[in-house]
Amino acid sequence: MAKEQGRKLIAQNRKARHDFHVESTVEAGMVLTGTEVKSLRAGRATLTDGYATIDNGEVWLRGVHIPEYDLGTWTNHEPRRARKLLLHRDEIRKIQTKVQAKGFTLIPLALYFKDGNAKVELALATGRKQGDKRQAIAEREAKRETERAVGRRSKGMD
Secondary structure, three states: OOOOOOEEEEEEOHHHHHHEEEEEEEEEEEOOOHHHHHHHHOOOOEOOOOEEEEEOOEEEEEOOEOOOOOOOOOOOOOOOOOEEEEOOHHHHHHHHHHHHHHOOEEEEEEEEEEOOEEEEEEEEEEEOOHHHHHHHHHHHHHHHHHHHHHHHHHOOOO
């Protein structure tokens, strides 16, 4: 059987970019059990309540829901268990200093297979206040409206 190539998206946390200001992102591997992988291959996962913590120099993904595999038996996994993430020690150290010093949080943005391996895209982010969210929406709509006006102008409609 040929090895998988490319990136296959499983789940995405769209709400995260609205609720948080993303500073930077990092890709991490995941330690999973067999039934978790089968459930992910079926395209089933939820990232909305997920976050990551650093405990004793290890990064753990918590709150991510991977439902039990339908055809699994007594070997099935727990849907919301903590999952270990695989990062280099230097990357963990850099992330840990930012999280402790500047008040950042680690949130998952996407869960996907890359060349057959399960990966998660983590974001170093700060929370947005309600006013900041409104301001971001207003800026996005203003930018969209100016692009429409330029498009109409270039087509000679205005």
